[in-house]
Amino acid sequence: MDFPWLTTILFFPLLGAALIAGIPGSRKEAIRQSTLAVTVLHFAIALPLWWLYEPGGADFQFVERVPWVDTFGIEYHLGVDGVSVLLALFTVLLMPLAVLGSWRYVDRHVKEFHILMLVLTTGMLGVFFALDLFVFYVFWELMLVPMYFIIGIWGGERRIHAAVKFFLYTFVGGLLMLVGILALYFYHEQVTGTFSTALADLIALDVPGDLQTWLFLGFALAFAIKVPMFPFHTWLPDAHVQAPAAGSVILAAVLLKMGTYGFYRLAMPLFPEASRTFLPVIAVLAVIGILYGAMVALVQPNMKKLVAYSSVSHLGFVMLGLFALTTTAIQGSVIQMINHGISTGALFFICGMLYERRHTYEIERFGGLSATMPAFATLFMIVTLSSIGLPGLNGFIGEFLILVGTFGRYPWLAGIATIGVILAAYYMLRMFGRVMFGPVDREENREVPDLSVREWAVLLPLVALIFWIGVYPRPFLERTEPSVERFVEILEGAPTPAVAEADGAVIVAADDEPVEAGR
């Protein structure tokens, strides 16, 4: 057997957590440094996947498969495709930044915080790696716990309310999904006579329509809450506003992706027929989310809440793309998952940096910071622009692919969703302007220091990614393309040529298979 890459990557943080547990709680600096070392090392260990992953194939790679609960046919079954490998790598990259980002922010119970961060890493990676529904569910719930603590212990004033709401809301969805998993599991047994929770086995099932509908709804609810889709989104603003900086970052950058990833990995391929039935419903909800999230973001007096609602809007795009069922749109959705992670993650880091200086998130309490913090202003601007989808930066890549891919199927919805692009500029620039521009009309804003080296180290990798994906997204897109095509095949039953229905030259990369129109 090959080197168990995924298991190593998956459990390395737990090893690190054990190490951190050995350091006395009073040695805060040592704990921070060790955690940083662990996360950086973790990234170094995981990074080879970027090259080792063969971009050409649609099959899962680095597969590991060991029996776990024999009687139930449950296996410890891991593997990645182009989508999950990218999300996992991004997660691993984010962790050292999150540790750096909370260096000063978290000063109480430092040890517990870092241990939880490491446990959380394992939980998140497990979700991305799981190819067995039981394993998926276990990690799905597992990551809830550390996040709950992170919000509840290191959060703001109403942290308990937010933490409990976060936990309960996600938990309810998760359990309904569990019922769905079990129903599917027994249906599989009825049909084939064997017990299995392996994703591939269950996808191969031909589930009858009625059952599909119900099961899809169960799964979809769990994921829709996590995404969060309108109208299941109200836990998000609370959680974001209350969570500490690093918590918000991870919540936005990775945890929300679990929802969309769940649709991509489970809900849609398992129930293709039901997915198609609910296509319009979800697409409409996604579009409502885009506009509604943007509108509510517009009137927020609190920076973090604004960014939280902007997430509702952005993830609406991702959902719209997924349910457009064209390779182009789904490619866009996948890249947009990462993009949203980058830009919103960075925005929450930025909120955290401001909070460390001024102890508030109220937009009105700032103003004119560009003058006092020019370097910060530049990076903040780049991140803001990434968030509003300026071409040349990463956000545009995703949004454009989503919209152009959706347009072929739902011209009206895509058109309405495009309004979200206008609104994004409106609310983001409004916030940016109020915080960074104008006169410095408050004494306490006069002396805020510019970025420290540590903060540069937090933001630079993200800014680099913003440019990289914006200018040269191919390395990302080519890794996900075969997986996405397979996904579309599963859902459509036959390969679909993206949106290029009409005849005409289709520009694709020279070494790519040209997509044939009208097959």
Add this chain to the structure above:
Amino acid sequence: MTLAVGPGHYLFLSAILFTIGTVGVLTRRNAIIIFMSIEIMLNAANLAFVTFAAAIGDLAGFVMVLLVIAVAAAEAAVGLAIIVAMFRHRQTVDVGAFNVMRG
């Protein structure tokens, strides 16, 4: 006209006894009377056991009666002890007087 007393009558009596016992528990608040009512319920069951055992011709029913009587005696011992302890705390054996714990 002779009154033939059969198993049905015994069972009916047993049911009546059981009902009397139940109603006693339901309506009385004196711990001792409640306890006595429960004894009536148990004896109603005993009567049923005896009736059935005789009707079927099986010994197990009689054995059961003995066991129930023994258990009832044990319960009586414990029950009376509890009632004494109750009385020590509140100088009453009214079960309604004991409701410190609620909710």
Add this chain to the structure above:
Amino acid sequence: MENLLWVVPALPLVGVAFNGLLGRRAGKGVVAFVGPGVVGAAFAVAIALFVHLVGLPAGERELHQTVYEWLVGGGFGAPVAFLVDPLSMTMVLVVTGVGFLIHVYSVGYMHDEDERGFARYFTYLNLFTFAMLLLVMADNFLLMFVGWEGVGLCSYLLIGFWFADRDNAEAGKKAFIVNRIGDFGFLIGIFLVFSTFGSVAFADVLPAAGAALTVGGTLAFWIALFLFLGAVGKSAQIPLYVWLPDAMAGPTPVSALIHAATMVTAGVYMVARLHPIYQMAPSALAIVAGIGAATALFAATIGLVQNDIKKVLAYSTISQLGYMFLGVGVAAFTAGIFHLVTHAFFKALLFLGAGSVIHALHGQQDMRYMGGLKSGMPITYWTMLAATLAISGIPPFAGFFSKDDILWRTWDAGHPLLWAIGFVTAGLTAVYMFRLFFLTFHGKFRGTDEQAEHVHESPPSMAVPLAVLGVLSLIGGWIGIPAALGDPLGGLGNAFEGWLAPVFERGEVAGELHPAVPPIEYGLMAASVAIATLGLLAAWWLYVRNQRLPEELSLRFRAAYTVLRNKYWIDEAYTLFVVRPFNALSAFAWRVVDDGLIDGLAVMGTGRLVRFGSGVASRWETGYVPGYVLVFFGGALAILAYYLLG
């Protein structure tokens, strides 16, 4: 040569990187060299390309370069690829040439900034040049859109350059958002194009337009119209022009470069570039022309009564852009582009001249406090005069040829009403421009004594660009002398039309290149010269001769004056009918829908319901033994009843 196309946009990008990363440490001297230097170098390369292009046979003047595959997903693909043909070459020359002059001018204009601000300024300005070059050199819709949004970004950044003043920042934001509304249309246009043609490359789409679309078809109409919405936003046409007057908050060279010479003309360029699509949609073209004409007149009327020197120029720009759209709207693409070029010269000059004046007066922009500056700033005075004559359409200045071309083509295309509007506007243009000119340079100085003492001519870095542009305002039009006027320069003829012919040959009916000159063309030409002269004289009468007359007029026509002074209250109407309701709706969505219904009622309401249930459940738990017995008995009774009765 073909492989060097990327160098043109890359040079400004080098400037961005240098100024942005090292500019502050390198110092103003280095930045002052690098910032304009890269644009100058780009101009040089552009000249070389131009020479190369001219050397090619007319039919083969088209250079392509694909740099790399950029955005590929599913069936969609768009490379970073450049296209240089006569049309984009023209734009590249204008952008780099005029851009270079303005960069040089900026060195003087911005010398009061500290190192950080100076470096930031040139970073943005270089970035703008880069984005603008992307826009004009792109060989597909998507890359064009990159440039399109990129210039919008730079516009935002530069309008709000002095961000410490909240109004500037707000103006920048407004510009960006209004532009985004246009970009929305552009995006939808791209989607429609892709879903129709399966590609976004000009090389695939434009030649196929005739086959894929039907003349006057719905699809063609909507594609053209949505794309035009983009142009309306970027080029400040009705109804999205409102950002441009506010954009004057930026430094004046920025107004010259972005909000006069280059960026705002991108819409015109786009319509010209996509003319094969527009020609399939005559009704869309009619809308273009109509909006162009309406905007021209509308903005000119507002320009008549503005006191801020830059505001006048801003409305004048809107008005002139209207002319350009009128031109392309009647399918006179060459004329539209021609006016674009000459306008770049004289409008840039006007802004730079105005900047020079403002610079001399330490920031004073209100013409009511100017006057008599002629003596103190001769270079500014004379170059401004040239530009004013040019914009007013007095021959032989540049504006005359291009504007007249548009008016004639409008007439020729059978739109007398549009022609009339353009004609009237020409007169108004002369009035408000000379009003500006006279108020600024003639009469007595009306500012403070301190200002009067400090009035000075600008330093050479500012004066030289003025001079160069002054010359161009004079002779710039001579490249497009209409056939009606013969060939006074000998051999040049209507060189511009010939130059662009390969691009538009399918657009403008062949043979029209040298049509027989109908007599009426001379009549119209004379008329427009006349009305321009009339306007000039009127301005002179009002603002030099009888200086109290304007006030009396404003009192006599109070209603009209008030309407114009308040710019038809369009901004206020937008605030009242669009912005406020939208914000209110958003607040409603937050407070009522989100906090109230979804979270309050549905989510937390569920919680409250459970809590209420908890209260009920624990109220049953009375602690009272008889009660417990009763419940027990009730349950027992229910079960027994179920078995014995059911």
Add this chain to the structure above:
Amino acid sequence: MSPIDQLLELHAMSRPAAFAVLPALVLVVFAIVTLLADLLELGSSRGPAEGQAGPTIMAPWLAMTGTAIAFGAVVWQWLRLEEEAGLYFNGMIALDGFAVFLTGVVVAATLLTLLLTVGYSRRHNVDLAEYYHLILMAAVGMVLLVEAANLVMVFLGLEVMSVSVYILTGFRRTQLRSIEGALKYFVLGAFSTGFFVYGIAMVYGTTGTMDLAEIGTRIATGPPAPLLLAGVGLLVIGFGFKVALVPFHMWSPDVYEGAPTPITGFMATGVKAAGFAAFVRVFLSTFDALADQWVPVLWVLAVLTMLVGNVAAIRQDDVKRMLAYSSIAHAGYLVVAMVAHNALGTAAVLYYLAAYTAMTVGAFGVAVTLSGRGAERTSISRDYAGLGYSEPLLAAAMAVFMFSLTGVPPTAGFVGKFYIISAAVDAGHVPLAVLLVVASVISAYYYLKVVVAMYMTSPSSAGSDAGPTHAHLGALASTAILATVVAVLGMGIFPGEWIDMARASVEGLATAAARLP
């Protein structure tokens, strides 16, 4: 064979017969020894004046030794199960996987209770030999109940257990709450016994036997008589009381609150497990043929129990009371597994009882170690505030128990719930499964309240002037809590072995749909 001969043979007690009841036998012996040893102690040095019963030294050790040996006996039984399985004592005692598995659970619960109670008894002056004796006797009752193969034995086991626990509840007799708890438990318990016995009488009357297997075969033929149904109903009521199903649950919050904390834990686990053992054996095996009759009733009871238990729990601040409602709710989950009425569900009951015992004993263990001298510090909002920082390890353990009770992976509670839901789904009771899910979400709220208090509040913010709570963590209690943590996590992360054991244990039980994954 004449009755006399039978009697003689019984006395002879061949080795297999003794083997069948070995754990109970060991427990009885040690229960008696505990009392006798106390007499020796009283007679010797430390006997206090006036013939008052004094604190004991030897009793806890004797009791623990006895229980440990009994547990060893259970293991021995398990290992030799294949050879020795069968009915003993004239069909009174069943030695099968089901019995041995649950005997293991109740004996383990007893052992853990003993470990936890030693320090507590000293602090609360209940360290009398009788106390330990009664715990052992209750355990004897439980073992008999688990192994009972005849309604007579069921009754006997139930009563031995119950009477002992009545006394244990009221053991802190100077405390009004303790006595009040005992009173309520006793009155309602005796009342329910009346129903239970009457139920046995009805079953006996209609089938002519009290042998569980025999009843099963007799009712399998022909439609059920009304009296039999009445008997079934009465038995539902009787068992429903013992395992605290709504609406027969009213006693349990008060009794749990009033009883000494270790005893509460014992009741919540041992008593409940033993009660369920008999409940499952009688209904899933004996009354299998009547499933159509009892499934709907239990369906309703399950839903009521889950919802009322969880909903009422969310406003509790007393940790014991909260756990009381929680244990009601868990009884509801277990009934769901019974309603599923398949082998999967039966196995789920076993696994769940083991998991539930581990986490509940653990949770009560934490509560026990927190109770100070004389004062039971059980207020969640005050006494648990900031516990995560004053007692990090103990709080971490408590958090594990709470998450396990909630059903979050990777804990035993999760696997148990997974198991039950799968049984329900497999049986087609999807609505029931969904209701279970809803109930679980409600339960998360109050379990999280404990976690919130421990980690997210501080004593000062909670308005407690007593300062942070500190635990009385002796070696014994620590061992017990550690063992339960290991069990909860172990059964959660590597559930395979346990599931296999549970599965193997139900093979002997006749159930309709014997389809196991």
